[in-house]
Amino acid sequence: MKTCPHCGTRWEDDCCFCQRCGAPLPPPPPPYGAAPVPPPRPVYPGAPSSSTYLVFSILATLLGCFFCFPFGLIGIGGIVYASQIEGALGRGDLAGAHTAANRSLIFTVLAAASPLIALLFGLLAGFGSIFGWLFW
Ligand SMILES: [Zn+2]
Known part of the structure; x- marks a missing residue:
């Protein structure tokens, strides 16, 4: 389920726009069991190589x-x-x-x-x- 960020109505994951107010819905969360995207390693300025x-x-x-x-x-x-x-x-x-x-x-x-x-x-x-x- 996705929640409209504008009016709070909940919609199915395959909805791209809120059918009540027309606001774009956020992209669906990754499917359960999918490999989580590793957070990018922070780049330290001046860090030794x-x-x-x-x-x-x-x-x-x-x-x-x-x-x-x-x-x-x-x-x-x-x-x-x-x-x-x-x-x-x-x-x-x-x-x-x-x-x-x-x-x-x-x-x-x-x-x-x-x-x-x-x-x-x-x-x-x-x-x-x-x-x-x-x-x-
Ligand atoms: Zn809405």
């Missing part, structure tokens, strides 16, 4: 593991936090999403920096051996 953080953290982890195996695994922390961004946004927790994004970024930077750190240690070790060779 989980996919961007995810891609960068995965790349940093691969890079870190390739050049500096055990230390590069720290990038997994970035992946974990990046995957939490989506969940936080789903709960409407914009602050939580930003926190997860920042933590993801820290791990991503650490993982991406691990080859540089390895390079630095390599250079130091190299210099050490050169000096050791010179002064030995």
Whole structure:
């Protein structure tokens, strides 16, 4: 049944116009058992994009593991936090999403920096051996 928004008379669902006052009737409700239309996810301005953080953290982890195996695994922390961004946004927790994004970024930077750190240690070790060779 539909109720005329203008005069309040009730009509069958297949009526498009009120036959008493001529006002258009609202569209019929979805049939019982039909899949409810999911509410559109709200768009948060300035919300961190989980996919961007995810891609960068995965790349940093691969890079870190390739050049500096055990230390590069720290990038997994970035992946974990990046995957939490989506969940936080789903709960409407914009602050939580930003926190997860920042933590993801820290791990991503650490993982991406691990080859540089390895390079630095390599250079130091190299210099050490050169000096050791010179002064030995
Ligand atoms: Zn009416």
